[in-house]
Amino acid sequence: AQTVTQSQPEMSVQEAETVTLSCTYDTSESDYYLFWYKQPPSRQMILVIRQEAYKQQNATENRFSVNFQKAAKSFSLKISDSQLGDAAMYFCAYRVPNNDMRFGAGTRLTVKP
């Protein structure tokens, strides 16, 4: 079974600084997708960024970027110029086409002013 591991239950960052959240996954598949979702205190699950495994180029969305290392099965999220509004739970997720999505347990990010 595919599993997703987020080894950092909690992280903190100073406002305007950069932070990296870790995610590793276990799979024997070659075709899959990876996602990062954000869950602020409002509890809404919000898509942050996604990556297709067949693409070598790392995805970027404004201040959010990923470091996708397929051989190492690693998919970390980098948040640059952290803002107070970035404070949330962050979930890494993995999905094989036409199959269910597996989530990690989450990392709680605190942003200090």
Next chain:
Amino acid sequence: DADVTQTPRNRITKTGKRIMLECSQTKGHDRMYWYRQDPGLGLRLIYYSFDVKDINKGEISDGYSVSRQAQAKFSLSLESAIPNQTALYFCATSDFNRDPTDTQYFGPGTRLTVL
């Protein structure tokens, strides 16, 4: 995402009661999902539906049932609620026909407490 709505947003019930959680979407997506979220465990899939006539069990379907009344509606039922079903429940949708990544978009969640 306002295009995916869940009712009720909060519910407190008693052990043994039948509960239905409803999900509606205006996104025109073909696929719909129900998850539960427990502290420290992330989200786990209960049931999913790739179209109106296709219903599939997820990782933790025991104690739950679903109904896909239309493309836009997907309901989750707890036939006889028990306290360990206390959790945050999310509905999600995706559009595999137009998005090969099949990215899922979530509703606002329903917090269910079973006493």
